[in-house]
Amino acid sequence: MRRGAGDQVLIASIYTLLAVLGFAAVYPFWNAAVISFNSGQDTALGGVTFWPRAFSLENYAVVFRDERLMNGFMISILRTAIGTLLSIMATAIFAYGMTKRDLMGRKYYMIICIVTMYFSGGLIPTYLLIRELQLLDTFWVMVIPGLISVWNMIIFRTFFQGIPGGLEESARIDGCSNWGVLMRIVLPLSGPVVATLSLFTAVYHWNDWFAPSIYITNVDLLPIQTKLQQILNSNIMSEQMSQLDSAAQGRLNDMRSVTSKSLSMATMMVATVPILCVYPFVQKYFVKGVLIGSLKE
């Protein structure tokens, strides 16, 4: 049975490799969590890897007491809730209209949509448009530009077209208008696709840090991801500085029990937890979502 032995070697090496990959995928996350639960002063001594050495909730206490960070957290929640709700509603209505075969101009409307998937004005003209529309430094700049997603519209439309036409017809005979059909028949039957697209849209809103970083200067309006980016960026700079003057930096670190490193790890955890909470639900749906998407490609 030489062949069987060869198979076993292959299988064994695959399992080993996958285990290593799995470890590599989890470790950065695990380590960041460990540092966030470790006293900052102790972390600065080095050597914290798999387990907190001096367990402490101090870092989180500082994060939760920091009004600016908590404000950013609230902005992120508001933005995610409002942005997702409005975008899914607007896009679903648009998509339903686009399923109508007798819709006049449907072909041209579709071309208008498809073109935007291949061409865009780019960063600067978009920025200047937002500026022209007086959206700079407003909460709505995080919601309005993403209101209609052509990509989601196409996925919605594909799904709506799969709903048996007979249902719509019988509702219409009972006197339902188009809006009524959409609200009472089509949307209730589209649970999975609404859930999938809502989750993807929500993850996008929660994770987006770049748009606020260029459109918003008022710190009270910045979501937590953008605030976190600013903190991490200043950490890189200070690490650069500490190389120049490591003795002074070391003395500074000794004086504080919470260091910038432990603090940013705790902030990262706080900004990640909502994603971890929805992840199990996303996972249930996203394989389907990805496949619908790639089918369209």
Next chain:
Amino acid sequence: MRIKENRWLRLMRQWDVQLMVVPALLFILVFHYIPMYGVLMSFQDYSLFRGFSGSPWVGFKHFRMFFEAPEFWTIMRNTLVISVLKLVIGFPAPIMLALMLNEVKHRAFKRLIQTISYLPHFLSWVIVSGFVISMLSTDNGSLNILLQQLNLIDQPINFLSIPEYFWAILVGTGLWKEIGFSSIVYLAAIAGVNPQLYEAAEMDGASRLRQMVSITIPCIMPVIIIFSILAIGNLLNAGFEDILLLGANPVLRDVSDVIDTYVYRIGIQNARYSYATAAGLFKAVISVGLLAAANYAARRSGNSLW
């Protein structure tokens, strides 16, 4: 005349459906088509005070300036090298992962690896860059701890300030974030392979490796081809957020500056709008060319994108 009237009547009769569609289209016109038109400002000396209509036209001035800028070749090199590295390493990796996962018969182990490896896709680049910065830092960075314990280095290395390491870090991070999620399509394609093929191969005494090479890979080849074509069309998209976040240290500018980050720095931070738009347009034109070429290749292989 009659036809026109009929059209008008038809339009009036379907006003409710039109009302669902037209506002969204107007929205798309404003937020997508106005910026596309606005690209023309790369042929102007645009100023905020004069606006689009009042700014003077200057032809190809900004394009010439961009081509003659001392940093032009560095930017082009970085854009190409980074995107080619990402393509060459980032494209086959998820296929390998899918092939390996396919060989795993323990359901629980397979699910565990899948769950773990998909997760990073849903984290923001800020969080991911935070992990990388933390792993590589001199202050309790795990990589430095490991290397020191193995006695490979005496002093911790500040990896993110050394240009030689930057490309590797960037490609590695991208791989870490996306390998699992990108493998989903290939796993789905593998699941669609006819199981009778494997049974027949088993009868003929083919080893698992042999089955992988002779059955699985040929069966998912169409999917691989389509995705490789899409990837080539995206060749100039070297990445943006990852480079912006990981290459924030000015020491790295010589290896981290790509067209997109350059447009951002010059356009948003230095407010040289026309010049930055010209650089962006240059990239867009080449990208469209690449996409058209890729689609031509696709059509020849029988898998057109359009």
